Amino acid sequence: MGYPDDSTVLAALKTAIRNGVHKIELGYPSPDPKYDGPGIKRTHLGNPASIDSDYPEIFSELREHGISYYALLYYSDVCADLDYSLRRLKELGFKGLILPDLLIDYFSESKQIITHIQGQSLEFVPFFTQATPDAVIREVSRKTRSWIYYGLQPSTGIIVPLDFKSVGRRVGELLAGRNVVYGFGIRGTRDVELLRNMGAYGAAVGSAFVEHLRSGDMGSIAELLKEMGGAASA
Amino acid sequence: MLKSQQDEIMPQNWYNIIPDLPEPLPPPRSEGSKNSSIELLNRIIPGELLRQEFTFNRYERIPDEVREKYQMIGRPTPLLRAVNLEKLLDYRGKIFYKYEGATITGSHKINTAIPQAFYAREEGISEVVTETGAGQWGTATALASALYGLKSKVFMVRVSYDQKPMRKAVMNVYGTEVIPSPSSETDYGRSILSQNADHPGSLGIAISEAVEYALNTGSRYMLGSVMNSVITHQSIIGLETKKQLEIEGEQPDVMIGCVGGGSNFSGFVFPFVGNSNSIEMIASTAAEVPKFRDGGYKYDFIDSAGILPKLRMYSLGAGFVPDRIYAGGLRYHGAAPALSLLVKRGTIAHDEVQENEVIDALKIFSRTQGIIAAPESGHAIASALRYIKGEKNSRKTIVINVSGHGLMDLGIFSKKVG
Numbered sequence: 001m002g003y004p005d006d007s008t009v010l011a012a013l014k015t016a017i018r019n020g021v022h023k024i025e026l027g028y029p030s031p032d033p034k035y036d037g038p039g040i041k042r043t044h045l046g047n048p049a050s051i052d053s054d055y056p057e058i059f060s061e062l063r064e065h066g067i068s069y070y071a072l073l074y075y076s077d078v079c080a081d082l083d084y085s086l087r088r089l090k091e092l093g094f095k096g097l098i099l100p101d102l103l104i105d106y107f108s109e110s111k112q113i114i115t116h117i118q119g120q121s122l123e124f125v126p127f128f129t130q131a132t133p134d135a136v137i138r139e140v141s142r143k144t145r146s147w148i149y150y151g152l153q154p155s156t157g158i159i160v161p162l163d164f165k166s167v168g169r170r171v172g173e174l175l176a177g178r179n180v181v182y183g184f185g186i187r188g189t190r191d192v193e194l195l196r197n198m199g200a201y202g203a204a205v206g207s208a209f210v211e212h213l214r215s216g217d218m219g220s221i222a223e224l225l226k227e228m229g230g231a232a233s234a
Numbered sequence: 235m236l237k238s239q240q241d242e243i244m245p246q247n248w249y250n251i252i253p254d255l256p257e258p259l260p261p262p263r264s265e266g267s268k269n270s271s272i273e274l275l276n277r278i279i280p281g282e283l284l285r286q287e288f289t290f291n292r293y294e295r296i297p298d299e300v301r302e303k304y305q306m307i308g309r310p311t312p313l314l315r316a317v318n319l320e321k322l323l324d325y326r327g328k329i330f331y332k333y334e335g336a337t338i339t340g341s342h343k344i345n346t347a348i349p350q351a352f353y354a355r356e357e358g359i360s361e362v363v364t365e366t367g368a369g370q371w372g373t374a375t376a377l378a379s380a381l382y383g384l385k386s387k388v389f390m391v392r393v394s395y396d397q398k399p400m401r402k403a404v405m406n407v408y409g410t411e412v413i414p415s416p417s418s419e420t421d422y423g424r425s426i427l428s429q430n431a432d433h434p435g436s437l438g439i440a441i442s443e444a445v446e447y448a449l450n451t452g453s454r455y456m457l458g459s460v461m462n463s464v465i466t467h468q469s470i471i472g473l474e475t476k477k478q479l480e481i482e483g484e485q486p487d488v489m490i491g492c493v494g495g496g497s498n499f500s501g502f503v504f505p506f507v508g509n510s511n512s513i514e515m516i517a518s519t520a521a522e523v524p525k526f527r528d529g530g531y532k533y534d535f536i537d538s539a540g541i542l543p544k545l546r547m548y549s550l551g552a553g554f555v556p557d558r559i560y561a562g563g564l565r566y567h568g569a570a571p572a573l574s575l576l577v578k579r580g581t582i583a584h585d586e587v588q589e590n591e592v593i594d595a596l597k598i599f600s601r602t603q604g605i606i607a608a609p610e611s612g613h614a615i616a617s618a619l620r621y622i623k624g625e626k627n628s629r630k631t632i633v634i635n636v637s638g639h640g641l642m643d644l645g646i647f648s649k650k651v652g
Contacts, residue, residue: 034263037270107257130290131252131259154261154288158273161285170290 001026001058002049008216010058012209015218017065019225023147023181024062025098025204027072034074035100037157039207051088059093068095070125075099075106075113082113086120096123098149103127103136114143125149129184130167137174147201148178153185157207168198189231196232203232243310243477244301247293249469251504251572252462254292256579259462259571262543263533271543278448278455280353286463294466296349303348303381307338309470313478313633318602325622327630328484332475332502334637335607341638342498343374346467347456351378354454361385361453365415365440367494368394368562368610369401370638371458376408378456387453389415389423389443392435394562400642415440422446422539436555437495437566438538445541459495460536460545460570468501471635476505484631486513488621491635492613493517493525493584494563496570498637504572507581515582517573518617520564520592522557525550526577526584534568547574560589560646561609585617592616593646599636608638609646 001009016024029047033040051071062069071094078085078099089097097117102110103126117124123146128137130152141148150171152162162185171180182195183204192203205228212221252259264270275284286294296304316329334342354362362384366372372388379386388410395402395414402412413419415435416426420443426433433439448455457464479486489506491499496517503515519525525548534549536542547568554567569577576582587595592609595616600606607615618634640646 035261037264037273038266038268041266103258104260129258129261130288131261132290133255133258134253134290135256136258155264155270155272158264158270160272160276160288161281163285163289166289166291 001028001055002047003029003043003210004214004216006055006058008213010061011218012213012221013058013061015221016225017061017067019222020229021225022067023202024067024069025072026069030074030077032074032076035104035155037155037207039157039210043210051085051092054092063093069093070095070123071097073097073099075102079106082116086117086122089122090120094122096125096146098125098127100127100151103132103140110140111143114140118144127151129154134174141175141178148175148180149204150180150182151184152182156184159185159187164194164198172199189227192228192231203228240305240310243474244304245296245470245473245477247295248466249473249505250286250289250292250294250462250466251500251507253290254508255572255575256581257575259575260533260546262545264543265540271541274449274541275543278445279457280350280357280359280454282353282356283350283457283463286466287461296470297352300349300352303352304345304470307344307348307377308336310474310478311336311471313475313482314603316603319599322598322602323619323622325626327487327625327628327632329618329622329632329634330479330484331603331634331636332471333605334471334498334635335605335611335639339370339373339377340641341370341374341608342468342471342501343371343458344377345470345501346464346497347371347374347378348381349467350456351375351382351384355382355384359384359454361387361451362456363387363389363444363447363451363453364456364458365389365391365437365444366394366458367391367437367440367565368608369398369405369642370563370608372405372410372412373401373408375456376405376410379410380408386410387447388412389417389440389447391415391437391440391562391565392433397560397645398642404642415443417443419443420446434555436538438535438552438554441537442539442541445537446539449541459497459566460547460568462570462572464497465500465504465570465572468497469505471498471501472503472505475502475633479633486633487630488514488516488632489635490516490518490614490618490621490632492564492610492637493519493569493573494610495566495568496573498635500570500573502635503582507576516617516621517577517582517584518613519584519586520556520561520613521586521588523550523564523566524586525567525569527586529568531574531578536568545571547571548577560643561592561613563608563610564613585620587613587616587620595619596640596646605636606640606644607636608640609643611636611638612640
């Protein structure tokens, strides 16, 4: 949200909807985007967007097209008044939220927090990474009903060597029957094809999308989404 | 040892604790919004090693060529019962020690140097570079690179370089170039020397110099400790110990090892952590470098210059320069993230031992078991002696990891031997 500016975000969302995007994750800026890579980090810096802003055009556009949208926030930014944040997210029409730092920095309280969020009729989207232990994946996924966000790389937008087949085996074993959306480091159609072959429910494209957002070129965003959509359904 | 015995004890796979941790391991963090120091690892570390660094695979197959080299350098290492020590202490339980000093290079460090050099060669790399504190890691790197025909360079912490000329000589014999750190070979070294020409150096500084050299030359940086992939390789210590105890019909009640960056200790105990409810695990550190006692559990840089990512670990601060203690391998400011996490949760206890107590422990061990252990390992022995003092009447089975021999470190006794 708010990057590079509100009108570009609105235009990009319209483009995304026209090009077959089913779910949208709207990230709110954090003063400490600790687990993001450099590309996404730049979108946080000096960005005044917050859940206190209404953005009527953006949300009415999403609602009008029946798009499910989810908020991505750092728990460290909302923990001071979680109930207020949950109320606001409900008012704004979010279906659920993703808290990438919850299981890492607040593990001992996480079960209680997840229960509380789900009690407010918001979906809690579990965010797992390669470093999430098996027992934690099993336990947290059992506690939730939402789709699952699985981060492939240690941080957003960066690439280190990865064995997609092993990931597929792990997810198949630990998260059988769950819809898993993979993110972090998804750069192109080849990645999307690999994910499709792994039985992925979806691919979350962040850093690559942000690069196009920065340019403000809606044609290139449409092209990116078409290519990735094509790879996903081929 | 017969090959059949070697095959029975030495595992086919390394063990990676990440998928079995009780909570998620905090990921590395990259500071700044320009470039990622995590992505930078692609330029300085072999790809296969980087994959292992971030993998969730519980087991990683040890390549056949690496297993052969392991056998060549003396694996499996012996697990011995310290009968004379038990008698001296009038201890009713049993004391075993895993002796990593029995490897050709005299310490556990060769366990990861071999696979790292192997992966570098497999990827067509011609030169490797690293740092060394006490000299054990540098020696292991020197041999491993010689075995795989790689050129090698080692930045050695200046205080150790001055105290241990024989270590330098050994590395030179293996064909490695050894540079005292801080040095004038790198921008970072020059910046340190410009402030203090007599700087004793630290592992953090030497790591920064080695990384800078790798970035500038296209060589690959060898990871000595701290990182997950290194600990995975070092799991061979614990996996062998497990098998050897099983053959003896024993179960450990207490496991004790020393901690610098944490690789020998973690490699020793991690394969047992699943049974940790019944095993006491004690990480012994130098009282002069009390990372677990006085350090915070926080994100901190691996190296002093902050080139590499930050890790969440117990740390005394990346700029920490410890006293000129003899146990150079324990002078590192931080400890491996997975080990730090388990210490924070109380799964692993810690103990801090001073140099004098270590020297006494080394003497007792050498006069009972015949082994002059490394000063670093002396901390584990000293912690074990402390433990036994408080448990005189128990019948616990205690296993100590003696991570290396001290035949290159005899200077520690020069003023103290009675």
